[in-house]
Structures are given as C-alpha cells and as structure tokens.
Amino acid sequence: MAFTIRQLSSSTVPGGIPTCITYPNPAEGLTANFELKSGLLHRLPTFYGLSMEDPNQHLMEFQFICLSMKPHLVDENILKLKACPFSLTDKAKQWLYELPSGHITSWDDMMKAFLDKYFPTSRIIMLRKKISGIQQGVDESYADYHERFKSFLAQCPQHGMKDETLLTCFYEGLTNLERDMLDAASGGSFMDKQPAAGMALIQSRASNQQQYGGIRSTTHEIHGVNEVSTFAHLEDKINKLTSLVSQVVTTKGQTMACGVCSMQGHAADQCPQLMENEGVNAIGFQQGQNRRRNDPFSNTYNEGWRNHLNFHWRDNDNVQGVAPNANYNRAPPSFFQKTQAPLNSTPLNSSSSSSSNNNSDEIIKMLATSNQTLVQGQNLIQNMMEEMEKQLGKWLII
Structure with missing residues (x-):
C-alpha cells in the first residue's frame, strides 16, 4: 500500500513518543504490573534542579519513601524508575525529558545520569x-x-x-x-x-x-x-567612689568658700565687697561731716530720721515731761531694724567642715566595702575555676 505525501508528512509518530526510560524485566518471583498509589506520590520529595539543592540527600529521601511504601511482590528497582519522574519538577523534569530515548534501562543508570548532571566532578x-x-x-x-x-x-x-x-x-x-x-x-x-x-x-x-x-x-x-x-557593677561603683574621694581631697586642699560672695581664695572677713563698702562709707563720712545730725539723707539713715524735727520719735513712752497720750513720739508700728547675722560666722564654718569630714569618712567606708566585695567575687571565680578543672579531670578519666 502506497502512502500519499499528506500521510507521510503527518505529525503522528509510529509507535508513540519515545521516552528515555526502558523498564527492565522484573526479578524472579516479583511483578512489574502495579499501580502507583496517590499516598506514595504525595510523599515523594521534590527536586527543582537548583544549584543550592543537595542531590544526594534527595536520592536518599526518595529511596527511603519508596522502600517504606513498596507494595507486596513488586520489584523495587522498577518501582523507583516509575516514581522518579514524579519527584522532579521545573528544570529537573525538563532535563529528564531531554534525555535520549532508551538512555535509562535500570535504577543505577537513573542515579548515574542524575548525579552527573547535578553533582559534577567540580563539586x-x-x-x-x-x-x-x-x-x-x-x-x-x-x-x-x-x-x-x-x-x-x-x-x-x-x-x-x-x-x-x-x-x-x-x-x-x-x-x-x-x-x-x-x-x-x-x-x-x-x-x-x-x-x-x-x-x-x-x-x-x-x-x-x-x-x-x-x-x-x-x-x-x-x-x-x-x-x-557583677564585675561591671563593682567596677562602676569603684570608679564613682574614687571620683568622690578625689573631689573631697581637692576640696580639703582648697580655701573654704566666702560666705558673702561665694567665691574661693579669701576668707569672709577679707571679702573685697566688704572692703569696698567700708571704703565708701569712710569717704562718705569725711565728705558729709558738716551735715546736720538731723539730715535724713546722711549716712546714718535711721538716726537722721529719728532726730528729724517733724518725724522724730522715742523708744520709751514713759519719758518724764511727756504726756502718755502723746503719740507723736512713738515709733511707727513694725518700724524696727532687723538684726543681721555676722558675715563670717565661726560656727557655720565649723559645722560645714565637720560635715565634710563625716562625708569623707562615709566615702572611705564605702570604698573599703566595695574592695571587700571585689575580693569576694575574685575568690568565687577562683573556686569555680578549680571546680571546672576537677570536672574536666573526671571527664578525661571517663
């Protein structure tokens, strides 16, 4: 029977599409006629053909699953050959389809072709x-x-x-x-x-x-x-205490602050401000010595107003010759000069120096306590190191 040009140029392939796998004959007593169960196919690992994947691990996991779910009286190698294409996807499956027809005839051929592709000699x-x-x-x-x-x-x-x-x-x-x-x-x-x-x-x-x-x-x-x-905490405390002690020592070596201007370097009774005021008062006294005693603008402020003809008063109400109801000679209510404390008081300086000494003693006590704590911590670490050496010796003996 002669074929026409149309029949000869058709897209059909005699015998079907060739595949790269040719299944071998089963071993004696085993069969090659079986159906792959969906439970087996869903548990197979997936290999994508990426460089970061481990092909040996994929083959190991694949074989474990096939052996654990092998049906009775089924040839193991044939089962692996039939299930292997279902574990490949993307580039790996495309590689399998591109193999020559009949290239694989056993499970060993499949593993060799797979490892030659994805586990080369350079790796x-x-x-x-x-x-x-x-x-x-x-x-x-x-x-x-x-x-x-x-x-x-x-x-x-x-x-x-x-x-x-x-x-x-x-x-x-x-x-x-x-x-x-x-x-x-x-x-x-x-x-x-x-x-x-x-x-x-x-x-x-x-x-x-x-x-x-x-x-x-x-x-x-x-x-x-x-x-x-613990050591960080102790070190921080020691640094703070050292700073405080240095400040106390520096303060002791310096002159106490002045009680008038709060400056250091001079005593309160030698404050420049006091010396300046005394000089001004002395000059004013010399310039105004001819003023009247009753001048309200004189340096003796309170005495000037007290002896003024129109504003004078007396401290004693029972002065002889003055009627008791004469209110003009009484001092105005709340018109009394406040007493001021001396500028340089000895008890104040002594109390401040005593408090400074007490603070110094407390700081020294705190520093001694911190040093004692540090020594205890070092002893604890030494004991721990000795215990570790004993345990290491026991382990070496074992």
Whole structure:
C-alpha cells in the first residue's frame, strides 16, 4: 500500500513518543504490573534542579519513601524508575525529558545520569577540600565539630577517601586542647588506634558531650554572664567612689568658700565687697561731716530720721515731761531694724567642715566595702575555676 505525501508528512509518530526510560524485566518471583498509589506520590520529595539543592540527600529521601511504601511482590528497582519522574519538577523534569530515548534501562543508570548532571566532578573536588582541610573553630565544641565533619561526608558520599585518611584529617583539624583530650581518651595516642576503633571513639566522645556536656556548658555560660555583670557593677561603683574621694581631697586642699560672695581664695572677713563698702562709707563720712545730725539723707539713715524735727520719735513712752497720750513720739508700728547675722560666722564654718569630714569618712567606708566585695567575687571565680578543672579531670578519666 502506497502512502500519499499528506500521510507521510503527518505529525503522528509510529509507535508513540519515545521516552528515555526502558523498564527492565522484573526479578524472579516479583511483578512489574502495579499501580502507583496517590499516598506514595504525595510523599515523594521534590527536586527543582537548583544549584543550592543537595542531590544526594534527595536520592536518599526518595529511596527511603519508596522502600517504606513498596507494595507486596513488586520489584523495587522498577518501582523507583516509575516514581522518579514524579519527584522532579521545573528544570529537573525538563532535563529528564531531554534525555535520549532508551538512555535509562535500570535504577543505577537513573542515579548515574542524575548525579552527573547535578553533582559534577567540580563539586566533588570542592567537598573533598573541605573534608581534608576541616578546622575546629575557637568557640566550636567538639560535638559541633564532629557534626560538621559528618555533614561533609553525607554531602559527598563519592569522596573516595579511606577511613584512615578521614580520621587523620579529623585529628589534625582539632584544637591543641581537644587533640590532647582525644589522645588521653585513647590511652596514649589516637593515631595508634585501628581505623574502626578510631571511628567508634570519635563518635563516642561526641555522643558523651552531647548527653552530658550541654548542662555543664549552659551553667558555665550563665555563671559567665553573672560574673561579667557583677564585675561591671563593682567596677562602676569603684570608679564613682574614687571620683568622690578625689573631689573631697581637692576640696580639703582648697580655701573654704566666702560666705558673702561665694567665691574661693579669701576668707569672709577679707571679702573685697566688704572692703569696698567700708571704703565708701569712710569717704562718705569725711565728705558729709558738716551735715546736720538731723539730715535724713546722711549716712546714718535711721538716726537722721529719728532726730528729724517733724518725724522724730522715742523708744520709751514713759519719758518724764511727756504726756502718755502723746503719740507723736512713738515709733511707727513694725518700724524696727532687723538684726543681721555676722558675715563670717565661726560656727557655720565649723559645722560645714565637720560635715565634710563625716562625708569623707562615709566615702572611705564605702570604698573599703566595695574592695571587700571585689575580693569576694575574685575568690568565687577562683573556686569555680578549680571546680571546672576537677570536672574536666573526671571527664578525661571517663
């Protein structure tokens, strides 16, 4: 039967669209005729084909789910081949569709093609360098260092390094203290151990620190915070007390403040303001010595008004020769001159100096108390350090 040009140029493909997967024959006693359940498909991990994703972890999780949900008498490899396309999406699924027809004939072929694409040799070399050059951080615990080492191994199961090489890299990356502790736990030298015994020992040490080291380290951190805050508080108090003592000493070495002008450097009875007023009064007395005694504008202010002809009065009402009802000679109500305290009073100066001495004694007592508290804090820290050394010795023995 001859085909026409239209039939030959049609878009149909004989035998259907070719696929990259060719399913193998099932193993003896197993079947390849089964249906993928929706529960299995919904639990499969998803791989997008991004550079930040871990292809080895995806394959590990995928195999766990397929093994745990495998139907009875179903070939395991065929189940993985059928379920694998449902775990890929976006760029990863497009990559699978672009593989040549019949390129994959077994589950091993699928894993090899997948890892060649998303876990190339350059990435393996990079992780090998991380494993061989691993170093424990200054603030990193032994358990965290061991977990980071295992994480590198899990990310690169294709590292191809032997156990003795891995143990050597792990041992050389430890800090000096942790290396000495590992040697002590080995009963001599860690490098004298067999590879299997060495792997068991580093795992055992990490497990012990995770179980019992967390409480001790947490307690130490809490005490450390308390110690830092306590020392900061004591240091602040000592600084304040030192400042107060220096102020008191400076005040004692200086002249007391004047009671008239509140200035330092001279006594109250030698205040320049008083000296100036006395000079002015003396000059005024000399210039006005010819004034009348009754002049209200004289320097003797109260006496001038008292003896004035029209405004004079007397203190004593019972003066002889004056009638009792003569009110003109009485002093006006509330017209009395207030008495002023002396400018330089000796009791005031003595009281201020005594109060200053009392303040100095109190400050010295406070400073002695703070120093005693600081010494107690240092003794407490010393006891804590001795207790930590004892606990460390017990742990090394274990």
